[in-house]
Amino acid sequence: MKENPDSLRTKILDGAISLFIEKGIEKVTTRELTEHVGISRSHIYHYFRDWQTLCIEALSVVMLAELKEFTEEIALLHPQEKLHTLVRNYLPDTQGDIWQLYGSLWQLAAHNEAYAELARLMVQKWLELLAEIISAGIHTGVFRSTNAGRVTRQLSAIMNGYSDQLIVMPSAEARQEAMDDILDFVGLVLEK
Template sequence: MPRVTEDHLAARRRQILDGARRCFAEYGYEKATVRRLEHTIGMSRGAIFHHFKDKNTLFFELAHEDDERMAEVASREGLIQVMRDLLAAPDQFDWLATRLEISRKLRNDPAFHRGWSERSAVLSAATAERLRQQKEAGRLRDDVPGGVLQTYLDLVLDGLVARLAAGDDPENLSAVLDLVEASVRQQG
């Protein structure tokens, strides 16, 4: 039997992830059934779950990829730039609309909550570090603790994702981000 190369395995994982992203974007988390995942990805459940333990693991891997990509931007340019990138290319993040239904699972499913928290820690850490640096540089308001600023920006991100999913006008949302950015800057 021929040996499967690492490149082949990596390509299969990528194919699974790309198909799963499309499936979650089209159907949402709950309705992205295993049958729909098989159809969208073009592989059997055995092939899919050979690479990923279950649907949660597959979803978490997508969330982790996005969080890492967003964390790179957040550490260089801040979380507001991450949101501007979402507005500039919403099709690259369209599956994130599933975060709306994820919030229910986060409240009611402790195992799902743990998995989500572990995988979204990268973006939180990058945001916290960027806020710390900006505060030390005197660019952020000093009358609000960093943790409060981070929660505020996280709420704005969640709201932005919800509004994009609802089809809001990106120009209006961009103006809102201008307002948010002005609200966290040091006045002077």
């Protein structure tokens, strides 16, 4: 029985994501993917122009799904709770799967414009979410009136700096210290 083209394409992407999480993007080969999924190499290149296109699409799928899931998870929260939840989510407590994928993307983006484009898109999407939370908090009077764009950039830079450290040196103590520092900043800059 022939497999539906959309189903096979999804199967290839899911297989790629699984292997990328297990081994890292840079270490997965076409042969490993074909063996993992149980298809021929020609199937991969029938659905994806080249290996890079497949990698970028697989990363996009998992990263955008994670962002969507998180956005839905916080949708009904009060702006202050949304911001605190975002900070907790943003700071890794272990070298988890999604953080390893982001780390791989950043490494590839440093030398490849196609990966850099995806990295910029993901940064933009997370910045937009952060800006929406801050703006909603200002609008509802939960946060003090301030330059939302500037605070978004500052807070993003602080969170990224701490998350980079925690990816390399994860520990519960370091994560808690980072959380405390970031929430102190939020208190000083935003909270009434």
